[in-house]
Amino acid sequence: MRRRRSSECECLVHRQPPGTKGKAPDSARLPLVSAPGGLTVNQHSNRDAYHLPVMADEVVEWIGPMARDGVVVDATFGGGGHTRRLMKAMGEHIEMVAIDRDPEALENATALGGSLTAVRGNFADLGDILDSHGIEMVAAVLFDLGVSSHQFDVDARGFSYRRTGPLDMRMGDDADFTAADIVNEWPVEDITETIRTLGEEPRARRVALAIVAARPLKTTTELAAVIEDALAGGRPGRRHPARRTFQALRMAVNDELGSIRAGLDAAIDALRIGGRCVVISYHSLEDRIVKRRFADGATGCICPPELPVCVCGREPELEVLTKRPLTPSEDEIATNPRARSAKFRVAAKVAS
């Protein structure tokens, strides 16, 4: 059994799911409109405008049948697009838990009704979240990684280099620091390392030196201009020069890769035999973690080949159901360009 981190999740909408241990529900309500650090955020009126779900047909195909045998967890609720599609497809046969670290995302849950428990929390704490709702095992867990379109679109969240906003980038107020803390306070070596590893920016040191020289930086567009200047004269690319650095800052602020590792471990722990873990990732750093975790879980005996019999006793806990990741159709990419880089992987639990 892997260790679970402590959870500080809050439950927004609760209906007791099946298979529970009968513990009392945590029914603390979140304010309906809130944002990290007391920021003012834009209200959203249209759920598709909030976020268009990616590969939703595939989500229904791979997760829908699981719903007959237990609770389904949407670990990245966002605009609720995937949850809504699953609830529509499965009708009364589905009991769902929806998690998001962003309180604003969970506003979308109130409209869904049905058998949905919405929880504010980090999916890294999935084990504790399920424990606190008396859920011992689940039939499926969905991770649709990264940020929602809505988070990018709200200037005040500070995710976009195209929109002027504060250097915030926290998905939820559980993050320990903001992007402003990194660019204005971290040593140049640490900024370089972050931009190099999480942004895969080949000229990371040049960018980091420019950032440190421009301190104090207050807004996203100020930072974007500093990066653009620092990289001017280089090989022109198709993408904005600030894209990699912004990605790196966002991933560092939200400890995205650490959360994915912990979340996958917790999800695999919680799955019943035959249950499925589905992950949609959007860049290679995320996808590599998923691919390796699934491959590791699907590995049996690791004894040296020269040993005549197995002494390690290791059995695979997973079967990888998508040998290669599924990708969105051309039609979907045409209507939703954000889907372009999606990779969809599924593993089934075969043993505890």
Ligand SMILES: C[S@@+](CC[C@H](N)C(=O)[O-])C[C@H]1O[C@@H](n2cnc3c(N)ncnc32)[C@H](O)[C@@H]1O
């Ligand atoms: C790509 S969006 C999900 C969109 C959703 N599937 C839909 O159809 O609307 C990702 C969501 O996951 C949330 N998120 C990202 N990392 C998280 C984490 N570690 N724990 C909980 N929520 C997280 C973000 O706040 C965001 O709302």
